[in-house]
Amino acid sequence: MSAAFRPRVVAVAVQKGGTGKTTLATSLAVAATQAGERVTAFDADPQGSLAAWGTLRAEAEPVVDRLRPWEFAQFSAILEQQAEEGxxxxxxxxxxxxxxxxxALLRLADLVVIPIRPSRLDLMAALPTIELLVAQGLAERLALVLNQCPPPPSPRTGLYAKQLAGLGMMAEPAILQRVDHQDAIALGRGVTEHAPLGFxxxxxxxLWTWIDRRIGPPARG
Structure with missing residues (x-):
């Protein structure tokens, strides 16, 4: 890349469906946009849920784009083009x-966000993703997010927070199960657009503020 700043990269990854991965990615993309970032939300999942969300949107930002499997190895060049586009x-x-x-995608990520619901099944399903990052020497780029947590008071949330703290960096705050998330994604919105004054x-x-501070300023390419 040139001397220009390359886009920072946040990957949302976990080897399990139903963890709220896409819902989290879409709302983070919108929240970052509202905070002043020029965001491209890439849908690298063949299921295409994020791309489908993008087709529902009237707003121009964030930009939504597909990233197909044969493009994964070209992601560095794609980021270079993204930098040229501002x-x-x-x-x-x-x-x-x-x-x-x-x-190849995870190696280029400044942070890999792994959403985990407070259950043993979700914890076990997250382990392959965590192990892959550790094997590639990327453990310091790992952030675990307790997602879709039951409303307080819930002893499960605190219990799993303690267990996960030993596996990697815990992001803050935990994200509670709230109907605003489901309503927002169904309408092609981020939750900060759909119910901006809600919990x-x-x-x-x-969470976006935590991620922004964790990954730090943009790096030069």
């Missing part, structure tokens, strides 16, 4: 069925 952030919704083919929107803004 984009500052890429959020990548990765495939949920298999993580083996996305190593769900406040949690997503706080």
């Amino acid at each position: 984009r500052t952030l890429a959020i990548v919704d990765t495939p949920g069925a298999s993580i083996g083919g996305i190593a 769900a929107a406040a949690e997503i803004r706080a």
